[in-house]
Amino acid sequence: MPIPLVNSIASWFLKKRFHQIDLFLKYPNEVQEELLFNLIEKAKSTEIGKLYDFSSIKTYEEFASRIPVKNYEGYRNLIERSRLGENNIFWPTPIKWFAKSSGTTSTKSKFIPVSMDSLEDCHYAASKDLLCMYLNNNENSSLFTGKSLRLGGSKELYRENGTAFGDLSAILIDNMPFWAEFSSTPSNKVSLMSDWETKMDAIVNETINENVTSLAGVPSWMLVLLNNVLDKTEKTSLFDIWPNLEVYFHGGVSFNPYLAQYQKILPKKDFKYYEIYNASEGFFAIQDKNHSSELLLMLDYGIYYEFIPMETHGTPNQRVIPLSEVEKGKNYAVIITTNAGLWRYKIGDTVRFTSISPYRIKVSGRTKHHINVFGEELIIENAENALKKVCKKTKSEIVDYTAAPVFMEGKEKGAHEWLIEFKTPPIDIDYFNELFDNALKALNSDYEAKRYNNMTLNKPKINVAREKLFYDWLKQNNKLGGQHKVPRLSNTRDYMEELLKLNA
Secondary structure (H helix, E strand, C coil), X not given: CCHHHHHHHHHHHHHHHHHHHHHXXXXXXXXXXHHHHHHHHHCCXXXXXXXXXXXXXXXHHHHHHHCCCECHHHHHHHHHHHHCCCCCCCCCCCCCEEEEECCCCCCCCEEEEECHHHHHHHHHHHHXXXXXXXXXXXXXXXXXXXXXXXXXXXXXXXXXXXXXXXXXXXXXXXXXXXXXXXHEECCHHHHCCCCHHHHHHHHHHHHCCCCEEEEEECHHHHHHHHHHHHHHHCCCCHHHCCCCCCEEEECCCCCHHXXXXXXXXXXXXXXXXXXXXXXXXXXEEECCCXXXXXXXXXXXXXXXXXXXXXXXXXXXXXXXXXXXXXXXXXXXXXXXXXXCXXXXXXXXXXXXXXXXXXXXXXXXXXXXXXECCCCCCEEHHHHHHHHHHHHHHHCCEEEEEEEEEECCECCECEEEEEEXXXXXXXXXXXXXXXXXHHHHHHHCHHHHHHHHHHCCEXXXXXXXXXXXHHHHHHHHCCCCCCCCCCCCECCCCHHHHHHHHHHC
């Protein structure tokens, strides 16, 4: 099909959809409130609906006072019953799919319910919106003349009791219309391979002769795949293999540590990077402009949002607020109520609002993944930005990293210990450390105060990790590929000690 025709069909869909997007841009709080009461109405006859008497809820205040905020542990028993085939527990339509997610570090798997509503109105709707927004910003795109190279953690689906569980990407692939496979590579058969290392070889062999126009996947794992492609073809630029490649849709982990490495293998200046924010629980936000670092919060995907200001998170004074009360520049923990039956569910992510008209965000970290042993409140966003700045200055490149506290002993001050695997190490690690310490001080006033004259914190301690340390650690823990991530910051030394032992 000629490019102008494909793009004009896409823009026709876009115009129809833009009317709805325009609605939530102009009336975000009204759209969210209407969505909430639609969810309550739909679920009023479920077990949860009867428990909290959804039928009598008429205001947000009643909803918030009646239904407690819970994490996965608070839902585990209900979800297990649902997995065994019981219906109408937390959502009125049967839940047939559960996205298996171990999060970043948890040893216990989570099984996140995925309803037909959330598949259609959230995950698939977001994929269409992402393409529409991209085409709206790039009218001369040749995206549809080739294929999208998708990299998911697609393990096989395990069926039991009439329900199925597997990685979210496996569920999405399993339920896609048959024609969708024609626009993607690798084939569903390869995408759904369970052994990660075998799958990587199969993907390389299947995709190098395709006309790939876009990439989609988690930056850390996609980089491994792309380097394998370059090794196999003995090329240094991906454009020598896929000359029509024009955009990379990425999410799952921060892109900051990887950008320089991508720019090296994708050397065209007009190559586009588009960030998305999705998870097993739902698809939340999309980069809606070229060369932007902000994500538009999508307010009509069947997800109602609430937030906990991080300064009160986990304290007796913890506050939960609706979207209408958030402030620009503040960090918040995210709470969602969804069209898959998660009610006031704490997903564990933190976001910072960069704009409130419209609501745009940046993902700033995880509620559990920060270091605040000494009152320094160091978050992932601080670490990523500091590392990006210092790597640029020292011409170094990072593969992966983690950090943990060094606890005070006797008269010895505390510190942060970092374990960093470099692709290109700095010439002088002490100079790197000095720049890094100063960058963290500039980004975080609490850290700076604790570092002042080594009052509470000594300077950071940096260990250089051996090659493939983090890969081997993930493999040892059966966490290769997909959405599996290395824990960046921790208030304990558990991961650090495991990794240091493996690094010896």
